[in-house]
Structure formats: C-alpha cells, structure tokens
Amino acid sequence: MPKLSPTEPLIHEGAKTVNSTFGRYCEVGAGAIVLNSTFGDYAYCDRLADIANTSVGKFANIAAMTRIGPTDHPWRNAAQHHFLYRSSYYFDDVEDDAAFFTARSARRTTLGPDCWIGHGAIVKPEVTVGAGAIVASGAVVTKDVPPFMIVAGCPAVPLRMRFPEAVAEGLMTLAWWDWDHATLRDRLAEFRALPAEAFLARYA
Secondary structure, three states, rough: OOOOOOOOOOOOOEEEEEEEEOOOOOEEEOOEEEEEEEEOOOOOEOOOOOEEEEEEEOOEEEEOOOOEEOOOOOOOOOOOOHHHHHHHOOOOOOOHHHHHHHHHHHOOEEEEEOOOEOOOOEOOOOOOOOOOEEOOOOEOOOOOOOOOOEEEEEOEEEEEOOHHHHHHHHHHHHHHOOOOHHHHHOOOHHHHOHHHHHHHHHOO
C-alpha cells in the first residue's frame, strides 16, 4: 500500500471528492464520497463512506459504509421528491433550487479529534461528536456526543465513558492531536504500550 503523504491525500479507486479539503496524511477509502467537507490532519475514512457538509477533526477514524451528515429532503412541503430542488432534471424551463442547496450545506456535522465512527453508523447533520468519542457500529447519532463517550443504538444513547473524568479532562488538556509529526514518532512506543492513565502521567 502506498504511504500517506504530508502534501496530498491518498484517494483510493472509485472515491469521489467534491468541494473538500484535506490536511496532512489523510486517506479516502475506495468508493467513498466526500462532499463539502474538511479533513483535519491524519483523518481518514474507509471504503464506501458517504460524508457531506462535515468538519472532520484530526485523527478521526471513520469506518466503512458510514454516513456522516446525510442530506435531507424538504419533508415539511407537500412533496419531498427531487423534482422540488433538482428541478432541471425534470423540466427544461426551471433551474435547480439554489436556496435549498445552500441551506442544506450550511447544516454542518462536526467530528472531534480521534473520534471513532464504527462500521455502518450514521451521524446526522448539525451533530457534534466529541474528541475521542466512539460511535458503535450501526448506531444512528441524532444528538451531540460528549468527548470520550461511547454511544450505541438507534437512536444512539450513551453507554459509558472510555475513561474516568479526570483522565478524559487530562487528555483534553494534553491535546496530543496537536503535536507535530516528529513528536508523534518520538512517542510512538508509549502510545502503543501505555494505557491512557500512564501516558498522561508521563507527558501531562
């Protein structure tokens, strides 16, 4: 597999990116779609992820077949079909509804640093998933998720914190996701070997 790059995202076969930007060492899996989104450094999505109108934090981990920031239909109207807003597809004398698309793209989803979005999960528009949080496979997230919280279910509900409150607060203060590349490499052995509490004791 090609190495990730500090200058260009690794875009796998069949992936599509539109009006999106990527930081250093980013990766977009095969067949994924990324629309109107930003990826922070080291963020990645696996195959067939569908991501729209989302700010993806550094080191975010997005599994396969996820849906982040799924766009909506005009369900308050008498009809909710494409012909209302993709009107040019159906009528020669009508343009698409630009105001609808502007409003849709403004409904941003936010994924915090080092969060993990499990296989097949859905995170709705205008939801924030906090730093280090875990969204279980198949979950449907309709409300904000606090940092380091594990959520699961449809709709997703909190299961438990990954760490005790003091450890979670320590990691937020440490903000290792803002360390430079050389520091990450220098401390890789400790990242691998130490539980969070011991890592904090060494570097906080």
